[in-house]
Amino acid sequence: MDGGDRFEGHRGHLRAVAYRMLGSLDEADDVVQEAWLRYRRSDPAEIENLRGWLVTVTSRICLDQLRARSTRREDSLEDEPGRLPDPVITAAGTDPEHEAVLADAVGLALQVVISELAPPERVAFVLHDLFAVPFADIGDLLGRSPSATKQLAHRARRRVSGAVPNFADQTPSRPPGRSAREVVDAFFAAARSGDLDRLVSVLDPDVVVRTDGGLANAALTNVTRGARAVAMRARSFASPRAVLHPVLVNGDPGVIVTMAGVPVSVLGFTVRDGQVVVLHALADPERLGRLDLEQFL
Known part of the structure; x- marks a missing residue:
């Protein structure tokens, strides 16, 4: 060799x-x-x-x-x-x-x-x-x-x-269990239905959402904490025009969100005990363009 x-x-x-x-x-x-x-x-x-x-x-x-x-x-x-x-x-x-x-x-x-x-x-x-x-x-x-x-x-x-x-x-290379993916699916179903109580039920009381919109979308870059605040925000961005493409993000369940076929964000979920404890959202157009997301759509 x-x-x-x-x-x-x-x-x-x-x-x-x-x-x-x-x-x-x-x-x-x-x-x-x-x-x-x-x-x-x-x-x-x-x-x-x-x-x-x-x-x-x-x-x-x-x-x-x-x-x-x-x-x-x-x-x-x-x-x-x-x-x-x-x-x-x-x-x-x-x-x-x-x-x-x-x-x-x-x-x-x-x-x-x-x-x-x-x-x-x-x-x-x-x-x-x-x-x-x-x-x-x-x-x-x-x-x-x-x-x-x-x-x-x-x-x-x-x-x-x-x-x-x-x-x-946390164990390296752990496959996300079916329950974790089901929690993510329930999150989006509740967000799209506008059912605030059902949405809160799948969120940990101290859930944290971090969004990175990049320099072009600096207004999207922020941190939201707490189940009710996150639920209110989730309802606002759960557009019926958005298409969800399930993927793994660093080994955890996540989705690529597209609008009219164009990737607008990558969401990664950390799920513990049947609830979302952390959600990361990358919405920086420049960085999304470098990730070769088309292969997952």
Whole structure:
């Protein structure tokens, strides 16, 4: 097996690592390409654990990008209030690279919290909690002791646990149960019927809706909290002209919404105990245009 084949066997995993770190599929692809170039310049005979070496290289490139965002705020993803990470959308017959990302997928609710962590905490949490990299190896990457790295991950985990419902119950590559999809279907049925009480019944009392309309639709970018407030808003945008296309969004049930055949939003739901606890809505036309949504319609 030549070097290219050896690298390709790890590409999907590296893309998943980079996506968790950066929250951007395009940036993840760029990072993996840079990792490939560094691999080509290396001596394979000196690499004992190829996957470990590639993950370290990929993580170091991501860390450099995260630090650059902090010093060049105008280029940062976080500069746009309410910006959501890129959703990973999948369906039957999805291409192998997206399947590889989904294999290590976490829900979009968790990805949002990850994107809000400081770079060292983000690296420590992603590598240890999501990809089981030892603290000693992460410490070498961050220039910190294993105990200090463990504390970084602990702080990140505490923040995640406080923001993501039932975080401990999340399992990578979990298929959404039928009940979760049924809850989503019930949400739209109630919204379209205008039945406020029925709509509230499928929402957690503390449900959170985050909408990212992008710069072109900045007025759509906001956060709505509480079952009744969310229900009132849901009734207002449940247009009978909208067509719903069921998909998976970061492994959880979601839909692509089209109007006259044009995608206008991607909705991802987090469902726990038969109720919607988090709903993310990406309605940025520019970003929707880069997601190749037509394959799911």
